[in-house]
Amino acid sequence: EADIYQTPRYLVIGTGKKITLECSQTMGHDKMYWYQQDPGMELHLIHYSYGVNSTEKGDLSSESTVSRIRTEHFPLTLESARPSHTSQYLCASSEKRQGPTDTQYFGPGTRLTVL
Amino acid sequence: GENVEQHPSTLSVQEGDSAVIKCTYSDSASNYFPWYKQELGKRPQLIIDIRSNVGEKKDQRIAVTLNKTAKHFSLHITETQPEDSAVYFCAATSGFQKLVFGTGTRLLVSP
Numbered sequence A: 001e002a003d004i005y006q007t008p009r010y011l012v013i014g015t016g017k018k019i020t021l022e023c024s025q026t027m028g029h030d031k032m033y034w035y036q037q038d039p040g041m042e043l044h045l046i047h048y049s050y051g052v053n054s055t056e057k058g059d060l061s062s063e064s065t066v067s068r069i070r071t072e073h074f075p076l077t078l079e080s081a082r083p084s085h086t087s088q089y090l091c092a093s094s095e096k097r098q099g100p101t102d103t104q105y106f107g108p109g110t111r112l113t114v115l
Numbered sequence B: 001g002e003n004v005e006q007h008p009s010t011l012s013v014q015e016g017d018s019a020v021i022k023c024t025y026s027d028s029a030s031n032y033f034p035w036y037k038q039e040l041g042k043r044p045q046l047i048i049d050i051r052s053n054v055g056e057k058k059d060q061r062i063a064v065t066l067n068k069t070a071k072h073f074s075l076h077i078t079e080t081q082p083e084d085s086a087v088y089f090c091a092a093t094s095g096f097q098k099l100v101f102g103t104g105t106r107l108l109v110s111p
Helices: none
Strands: A004-007 A010-013 A019-025 A031-037 A044-051 A054-057 A076-078 A087-094 A110-114 B004-007 B010-014 B019-025 B032-038 B045-051 B056-059 B062-067 B072-077 B086-094 B098-101 B105-110
Touching (some): A004 A087, A010 A019, A019 A031, A019 A087, A019 A110, A044 B098, B004 B086, B032 B062, B045 B056, B045 B062, B072 B086
Parallel strands (some): A010 A110
Antiparallel strands (some): A004 A019, A019 A076, A031 A087, B004 B019, B019 B072, B032 B086, B056 B062, B062 B072, B086 B098, B086 B105
């Protein structure tokens, strides 16, 4: 079934650890996004990609980095996690086409807690 | 850049009543306005969207209206049911195919 997958779903780690949040989609989409969301609060765009080898920073400053080596895969990395990184991270994807934006579909999210 | 304001932040209604959530945006170039519903602990899911070339769109109990001149758009839910309880987010395009989200409205429908 075409979907967006995120792993892990929950992660509790200590300060200073390096972590990678995985996001994969089988939707055949070109564009992918990472959002940060505190529970029930607004979504903030932190990274996006229009295709392979394309990555851009979003509107919210983030100490994380991303890569896009394969169309279906868009991992997010924190080199040294801090308690301020505690949040939910949502991955999304959409089709690439000219004209108005296509619908963004979200993954189930990774809830990160940094102690 | 785009700024999206959403009101109210919380909305409590009785089952069967109507609910209206309003959003305003700042970028006159915005041309796509989706609405997402997020239930507790789940991912945001698109419930309806509207593009700038139409003024209204309806899907069963849900409708969205767009006023481009005033730069605001609204979500209307009729005959609300307890399962409509969730956080609702509006969004508007910013630049080439990015979305800026509103701050969310927590809707509570009481039986």
